[in-house]
Amino acid sequence: MTATAFSWNIERHDGGVVLELCGDVNSAAASGFEAAYERIAGEEGSITIDFSGTDFINSTGIALIVSLLAKARAMHRPVIARGLTDHYREIFRITRLSDFLTIEEHAEA
């Protein structure tokens, strides 16, 4: 494993958007993360965050997700987490993020 720079991509579907994250979700990802949210802030429907492209989320990354979740909740937009590894599903459980967003079941490898 090596550190990888953060990048993002947005795909729109009926009923919501998918925010695809790639790279480490840490302090270096803060500006990109916020910029990505700004692109979808005025829209409606669910926000699916796809973590398939990331294998590192630290506490700063958790804070970025909390921040996005707070904004989405204020807009009554459901948030879905996709592509989380077992480890980060556990992190979401520990932090209780899983109580406030929906975690998609992943296909077994």
Added chain:
Amino acid sequence: MRPFRRKPKAKSIAPPEERTAVPSFSEPIEIPDHDPLMAYLLSAAGPIELDKVDLDSPVLRSLKEAHVVLVVPLISQGELVGTINLGRRLSDQPYSTDDRKLLAGLASQVAPAIRLAQLVAEQQAEAEERERIAHELQVAALIQQTLLPKTLPDIPGWEIDAYYRPAQAVGGDFYDFVLLEDGRYVLLIGDVTGHGVPAALVMAGCRSILRSAAQQHSDPGEILATTNEALIVDIPPNMFVTCLCALLDPQTSTFRFANAGHNLPYATSVDGVTELRATGMPLGLMPDMQYDVVEAAIQPGTALVLSSDGLTEAHNPEREMYGFGRLRALLGHSYSDTGLLKSILSDLDEFSRGVEQEDDVTLVVVRHTSSARNSAAVFSGVTELGSFELPSAPGNEREAMDRVLEMVGSVGMPSDRLQQLGSAVAEAAMNAIEHGNKNRPETPVSVSVMVDDGAVHVSIGDKGMTDVPLETKEPDLEAKLAGLDTPRGWGLFLIERLVDEVITSQNDDGHVIELVMRLEATT
């Protein structure tokens, strides 16, 4: 017909003046089954006067030449067990009716006793023969043991374990390690068809050929091909040898192997169980065979498991087979078990309890414990896995995590706990970078990693001299989501939830946080 001995009674009862005239039979007389006298004696109702018998019998002639005049057959259960042979009476009178009755009565009592004595003697001889064979098998087993490696290779960064249990006193399985001049090892595991002495004899020959080929070639495929050509000349019909030949390079952590019809090896690690596939014909079946070579990179923390079919084809009392599925499942959850070989054997014994071992069982486990440059140094029960320093720059927490995980990868910690430790290390390193060292790259963060019998200890130090405000209470997520609290503040909370113990201290050099993670979760 069982041979029997008789000493002419005439010798002891003949008058002294005739003794010199009586031939002395020091050798036993054997009556062959085809001699007419045999049938005559078996059908006789009692003592037989030889001068009244006219048969074309060499034995009869011999008896007459020895001046035997009366023969009393000793018959037990329809079998002639001997005769009483008498010469002339001292009075020179013919034997009377009373004499013959007396002799017939004597024969009826003596014959069963002689038969019994003969049976006892036969059983004693058979017991001695069995004992001799058992002794020879013991010696053969000892000789075969000498054909197996007396010691296992001691390779820094690698652990090797091997086991061999024949189904009978001797067997046809074998394993071997051949050290090459350049420090690489040829690893051999094989299985001769059948078991017992025939398989053991072929095993001994095959092993010698393989060792010789391993000294000539360093390519596993060539070793097998060369052995096949030599073996096919002499191997008995309907016999063959399966063999996996591998070249282990401890320096490059590569495992190059070719396979002559043997069980495929498994590689098991935190990433799962992988079957290392290579195929080829068994040795000794067909000439001009070629064997493909497959190379696998063996990462630290990976164990290679090589076995013979005596393991996977063992049965339980319900006649179910142990099978590859059960082995694979065991390897999947025991990959980090440093006693993996014993775990496999325990599982096999549990599975086949009460069932006689059907085939030889051979197991070899090769575990890559660490890369050579990170070879662990053991200090009185505690092993230092390594230490390093990092500049205090944002993002370097990821490097701290990666390097710690690389060091800890060989100690056998389950994957989920390993990842939890990694995240905790990243959080602690980030705290040291941001809060302790204030993001000053020139002020390094130090990291050291140790393991004792049951846990990994990661110490992360910074140069901070002021009390570091550490989050100790559980973050209020509702407040954060409502915008009433900062979204940050998860670091120490995560550390405390992810590892088993957190010890913080401050000394003249700065802060140290020690993360303790047991190898196995406690229930």
